[in-house]
Amino acid sequence: MESKHVHQQIAAMRQSFFDEEVLDEIFSQLEQLEDQNNPNFVEEVFTMYFRDSTTLLETIEQAMKTVSITLAKMDRILHQLKGSSASVGANKVLNEINKTRQVLEKGNLEGTKAGIWEMRKEYDSLKAKLEPYFQLKQANSVPKEK
Amino acid sequence: MKNSSGGKGSMSTASSITTWKAGDVVPVPDQFPAGLRVLVVDDDPTCLIILEKMLRNCSYDVTKCNRAETALLKLRENRNGFDIVISDVHMPDMDGFKLLEHIGLEMDLPVIMMSADDGKDVVMKGVTHGACDYLIKPVRIEALKNIWQHVVRKRKNEWKDLEQSGSVEEGDRQPKQSEDADYSSSVNEGNWKSSKKRKDDEDETDDRDDTSTLKKPRVVWSVELHQQFVAAVNQLGIDKAVPKKILELMNVPGLTRENVASHLQKYRLYLRRLSGVSPHSCNPNNSFMNPQDETFGPLSSVHGLDLQTLTATGQLPAQCLATLQAAMLGRSTAKSSVPMPLVNQRNIFSFENPKLRFGEGQQQHVNNNNKQVNLLHGIPTTMESKQLTSLRHTSQTIGNVNMQVASHGAQSSQNNSSLIEMGQPLSRVQILNDSTVPLSVGQPIVPNGIAANVSTRNGVPENIRAPGYNLVSQTSSILNFPMNHASELPVDTFSLRSTPGMSDHTSKGAFHEDFNSEIKGSAGFLPSYEVFNDYQYKSQNWELQNAGMILDDSQHSNSLQGNLDLTQSVLVQQGFPSGQINGQNRSVPIVSKAMFSAGDSTEPGNLLNVNHHLNTIRADNTVRVKSETVADGNPSNLFVDHFGQEDLMIALLKQQQGIAPAENEFDFDGYSLDNIPV
Numbered sequence: 001m002e003s004k005h006v007h008q009q010i011a012a013m014r015q016s017f018f019d020e021e022v023l024d025e026i027f028s029q030l031e032q033l034e035d036q037n038n039p040n041f042v043e044e045v046f047t048m049y050f051r052d053s054t055t056l057l058e059t060i061e062q063a064m065k066t067v068s069i070t071l072a073k074m075d076r077i078l079h080q081l082k083g084s085s086a087s088v089g090a091n092k093v094l095n096e097i098n099k100t101r102q103v104l105e106k107g108n109l110e111g112t113k114a115g116i117w118e119m120r121k122e123y124d125s126l127k128a129k130l131e132p133y134f135q136l137k138q139a140n141s142v143p144k145e146k
Numbered sequence: 147m148k149n150s151s152g153g154k155g156s157m158s159t160a161s162s163i164t165t166w167k168a169g170d171v172v173p174v175p176d177q178f179p180a181g182l183r184v185l186v187v188d189d190d191p192t193c194l195i196i197l198e199k200m201l202r203n204c205s206y207d208v209t210k211c212n213r214a215e216t217a218l219l220k221l222r223e224n225r226n227g228f229d230i231v232i233s234d235v236h237m238p239d240m241d242g243f244k245l246l247e248h249i250g251l252e253m254d255l256p257v258i259m260m261s262a263d264d265g266k267d268v269v270m271k272g273v274t275h276g277a278c279d280y281l282i283k284p285v286r287i288e289a290l291k292n293i294w295q296h297v298v299r300k301r302k303n304e305w306k307d308l309e310q311s312g313s314v315e316e317g318d319r320q321p322k323q324s325e326d327a328d329y330s331s332s333v334n335e336g337n338w339k340s341s342k343k344r345k346d347d348e349d350e351t352d353d354r355d356d357t358s359t360l361k362k363p364r365v366v367w368s369v370e371l372h373q374q375f376v377a378a379v380n381q382l383g384i385d386k387a388v389p390k391k392i393l394e395l396m397n398v399p400g401l402t403r404e405n406v407a408s409h410l411q412k413y414r415l416y417l418r419r420l421s422g423v424s425p426h427s428c429n430p431n432n433s434f435m436n437p438q439d440e441t442f443g444p445l446s447s448v449h450g451l452d453l454q455t456l457t458a459t460g461q462l463p464a465q466c467l468a469t470l471q472a473a474m475l476g477r478s479t480a481k482s483s484v485p486m487p488l489v490n491q492r493n494i495f496s497f498e499n500p501k502l503r504f505g506e507g508q509q510q511h512v513n514n515n516n517k518q519v520n521l522l523h524g525i526p527t528t529m530e531s532k533q534l535t536s537l538r539h540t541s542q543t544i545g546n547v548n549m550q551v552a553s554h555g556a557q558s559s560q561n562n563s564s565l566i567e568m569g570q571p572l573s574r575v576q577i578l579n580d581s582t583v584p585l586s587v588g589q590p591i592v593p594n595g596i597a598a599n600v601s602t603r604n605g606v607p608e609n610i611r612a613p614g615y616n617l618v619s620q621t622s623s624i625l626n627f628p629m630n631h632a633s634e635l636p637v638d639t640f641s642l643r644s645t646p647g648m649s650d651h652t653s654k655g656a657f658h659e660d661f662n663s664e665i666k667g668s669a670g671f672l673p674s675y676e677v678f679n680d681y682q683y684k685s686q687n688w689e690l691q692n693a694g695m696i697l698d699d700s701q702h703s704n705s706l707q708g709n710l711d712l713t714q715s716v717l718v719q720q721g722f723p724s725g726q727i728n729g730q731n732r733s734v735p736i737v738s739k740a741m742f743s744a745g746d747s748t749e750p751g752n753l754l755n756v757n758h759h760l761n762t763i764r765a766d767n768t769v770r771v772k773s774e775t776v777a778d779g780n781p782s783n784l785f786v787d788h789f790g791q792e793d794l795m796i797a798l799l800k801q802q803q804g805i806a807p808a809e810n811e812f813d814f815d816g817y818s819l820d821n822i823p824v
Contacts, residue, residue, distance in 0.1 A: 026284045033199045033203055079262060080236075083261070084192040087190075087192060087283055087285070088192060
């Protein structure tokens with residue numbers, strides 16, 4: 001049945017996230033928090049995450065264009081991104097953030113910028129994958145088995 | 147633990163715990179830890195929402211906040227409304243550690259820190275600031291499931307402390323007393339020993355560990371007591387001061403070595419913070435203008451806290467302060483990191499003795515003419531030296547200052563600047579209010595009851611940047627007054643802005659427009675910190691009653707009294723040689739210290755002490771009020787640094803003592819220490 005197909009599709013999408021390591025077990029943890037009262041909890045979380053992270057990324061990218069960007073400032077933003085990315089299970093994004101911070105700690109501004117670009121790519125990729133997933137899920141919401 | 151429940155009494159948790167554990171009984175308790183009231187603070191909305199959900203899933207009763215200040219507000223509004231707090235380390239409006247300190251001091255709740263940062267340093271910082279745990283993000287629900295243990299543990303410890311202290315007071319410590327019968331002299335000693343032993347033996351303890359920051363002796367560290375403590379410490383030398391010797395020097399019946407050890411630990415942390423913080427500590431030229439940064443640094447947090455507290459309470463009577471301090475020391479289980487103790491102590495100085503306190507080194511601008519003693523309430527965090535300078539007080543009466551202060555006080559939210567009137571000698575109390583309060587330089591010398599108007603402002607959260615030095619500055623000025631000059635106010639040295647009322651002291655130091663208080667001389671004039679005592683501690687505002695202070699405006703009760711006290715205490719302790727007091731000598735080391743000891747006695751002798759003390763302090767100053775040299779340092783620096791914390795401590799202590807039913811003990815808004823330029 002169609003709906004069954006859709007659900008399979010949704011499940012497959014989900015599995016691919018783990019397989020590709022785009023998401024980690026923290027994401028599963030978030031899923032476990034969902035219940036009758038908060039059936040779309042994960043989606044809500046990601047909505048918030050995407051909204052704030054996009055802003056942060058834009059800030060940092062903007063700053064990078066200016067001469068006055070400082071490593072300290074970038075580090076602050078990266079720290080913020082790290083916390084939220086870790087909390088939602090955004091694995092690849094988190095990895096890139098960590099790599100970038102290491103480079104930043106060594107004082108390498110250019111390297112840091114490059115790292116931020118990489119991170120941004122992962123972030124965009126994550127968003128591109130998850131948004132359709134949530135949409136599909138939302139559209140076909142039924143108690144799903146984990 | 148079978149609690150008696152009485153113990154913590156009403157801690158339903160305690161009973162709950164008991165019952166919960168026992169499993170029998172229970173109607174409600176049975177559910178523990180369900181219903182644990184958690185306050186979670188994180189500026190990241192994503193993390194916040196996740197945590198909230200996780201905590202709800204643990205059956206906890208969750209309140210979330212995305213700003214530290216809001217969190218503090220909620221905590222203050224409903225002091226007993228939460229069982230535990232979880233807070234992020236990096237937040238834009240206030241550093242998580244500062245929040246931690248505030249909470250520890252004011253509400254004494256267990257606080258768990260969390261961060262994506264797992265570096266050893268930051269985790270260590272959590273430890274030193276008294277966090278009961280540190281979680282690394284991403285936080286797992288499993289980690290949250292067990293947070294109730296911190297609540298239980300803390301209560302258990304408190305209970306034990308109560309028990310322990312209670313027995314001290316009663317002179318009958320069950321467990322302890324018996325132990326070593328060596329001391330026959332006083333029950334205390336016996337207790338001391340036994341408690342020590344008990345301490346060693348007890349392991350349940352996390353609080354018994356004598357280095358533990360969790361320990362909370364329930365001794366009330368009154369102003370006088372703290373003064374004695376500081377005096378003893380200074381006498382021994384901070385490095386050599388060991389609890390046993392301090393105890394002996396203090397010779398206070400009923401005090402245990404354990405109490406002293408715990409207090410010392412806090413004091414040390416406070417000192418460390420002070421010294422770490424400001425780069426220029428005694429810069430004679432530090433004018434108030436420079437405030438803050440320096441000393442406020444570390445102090446800021448503490449001070450801020452302190453000041454706020456103090457101010458919040460309005461004028462804290464010296465005793466209150468002392469009490470607070472003691473309480474703080476005692477209570478801050480985790481707070482050991484908070485140097486508050488010192489602060490409180492300062493506050494404890496009562497203004498009654500119009501001793502001038504030297505703001506450590508801050509130049510106190512003492513207007514000799516005025517009788518007012520400007521006690522700078524070192525509201526560390528709040529008062530910035532700049533502010534102090536701006537406080538300049540032109541009018542003679544403290545009252546004026548008060549007004550001004552008060553008005554400024556308005557700035558800060560709860561903190562009201564309360565002018566503390568110093569008792570006799572001090573004529574001027576510099577009131578530091580965050581920034582705009584003009585400081586009236588009290589007349590340093592004071593024999594005539596100087597009213598030290600201390601207007602403390604409760605640390606206005608953001609505004610007060612003044613380095614809580616308000617008090618400090620005050621002290622400095624105060625210190626400058628050589629105690630021995632009865633007539634001549636040492637104040638001379640202070641270039642306090644004193645109005646004509648002052649007798650000839652003249653502000654020698656030229657009155658710097660900027661700073662109100664310059665501590666010029668080493669007049670160790672201790673303002674009567676006792677003034678604080680007079681102030682009634684009102685539940686949200688500490689009102690300083692004037693002990694002689696002109697200040698009557700207690701609009702804001704938040705007085706820095708606490709701060710002052712501290713300073714005073716500090717001053718007192720120091721006892722300077724009278725020789726030192728001399729005018730222009732700016733270096734008022736820790737004025738406050740000196741004052742402190744002298745504090746109680748208004749006699750000239752005190753001044754001497756103060757001076758001496760000041761000098762001494764300078765030397766080793768750790769705690770000193772930041773600017774050692776009075777010179778034209780920022781009075782604020784002087785005081786703030788010192789005062790703030792001490793005063794706060796004192797205030798806190800007092801509060802804890804239950805001096806005032808203040809609901810918020812420190813009624814200050816979480817001021818952001820960040821404001822203090824460090």
